[in-house]
Amino acid sequence: MFLQVNGLCSGYGRGTVLHGVDLEVDRGEVLGLLGRNGAGKSTLVMTMLGLVPARQGSVRLDGREIVGLRADQVSRHGIAVVPQGRRIWPGLTVGEHVDVVAGRRPKAGGWSRDGVFDLFPNLARRVRQPAGLLSGGEQQMLAIARALLTDPALVLMDEPSEGLAPAVTRQIGEVIGSMAATGVGILLVEQDLRLVFATANRVAVMEKGEVAHTTDTGTFRRQPELAHTLLGVG
Numbered sequence: 001m002f003l004q005v006n007g008l009c010s011g012y013g014r015g016t017v018l019h020g021v022d023l024e025v026d027r028g029e030v031l032g033l034l035g036r037n038g039a040g041k042s043t044l045v046m047t048m049l050g051l052v053p054a055r056q057g058s059v060r061l062d063g064r065e066i067v068g069l070r071a072d073q074v075s076r077h078g079i080a081v082v083p084q085g086r087r088i089w090p091g092l093t094v095g096e097h098v099d100v101v102a103g104r105r106p107k108a109g110g111w112s113r114d115g116v117f118d119l120f121p122n123l124a125r126r127v128r129q130p131a132g133l134l135s136g137g138e139q140q141m142l143a144i145a146r147a148l149l150t151d152p153a154l155v156l157m158d159e160p161s162e163g164l165a166p167a168v169t170r171q172i173g174e175v176i177g178s179m180a181a182t183g184v185g186i187l188l189v190e191q192d193l194r195l196v197f198a199t200a201n202r203v204a205v206m207e208k209g210e211v212a213h214t215t216d217t218g219t220f221r222r223q224p225e226l227a228h229t230l231l232g233v234g
């Protein structure tokens with residue numbers, strides 16, 4: 001597998017949140033990561049990014065260990081994040097957001113300014129607008145564009161549907177599908193089961209800082225009692 005997480009432990013202060021997480025994501029695969037509030041999903045994302053230090057375990061990307069690397073080094077290894085809450089800068093324009101990332105890297109091939117504007121024509125039309133004036137869906141697209149411009153091999157998405165209308169969430173789902181079709185692996189942390197069912201090849205459920213259950217999406221859908229027991233929904 002392209003991404004291999006084994007026995008990953010981390011936490012804050014004296015508390016432990018991740019108690020040995022195991023999961024895998026292949027190239028071009030979308031793994032939907034579900035779990036109740038507080039299960040540790042965001043902490044997993046932050047630990048993989050090097051923003052919360054790992055205390056034990058390993059994260060290998062294409063066989064290379066990335067535990068212990070700084071966040072900027074993790075990014076250079078090809079992991080990008082679409083963070084919870086999007087984290088755009090409201091006062092910067094759409095164009096400035098794109099240029100900050102696109103201008104940083106001279107490169108041949110890969111994602112370019114034009115490429116992301118082709119993918120998101122709504123953003124292309126608003127290139128001079130401050131990002132704070134965009135709709136929630138457009139801000140999410142901008143966060144995805146910013147991630148793509150680093151030419152990632154793996155994208156960690158933390159609740160991209162949060163606060164979005166169903167139609168916009170469907171659009172985000174289409175973008176996730178397009179990204180995966182280019183070979184990018186995607187770890188999709190998400191509470192919206194419809195988005196997970198529409199995009200994920202497999203589903204992993206976190207419980208109390210561990211992955212309690214992993215299965216292919218079709219099997220998960222056919223067992224609504226699983227969602228009920230593990231997530232308290234359905």
Ligand SMILES: Nc1ncnc2c1ncn2[C@@H]1O[C@H](COP(=O)(O)OP(=O)(O)OP(=O)(O)O)[C@@H](O)[C@H]1O
Pocket residue numbers: 012017035036037038039040041042043044
């Ligand atoms: N910066 C922090 N400092 C201390 N504890 C934290 C911090 N961030 C998260 N926690 C704690 O870690 C645990 C896991 O939180 P985390 O945000 O990773 O869960 P989650 O599964 O992403 O939940 P949600 O679905 O609500 O986002 C919770 O008990 C939370 O209170």
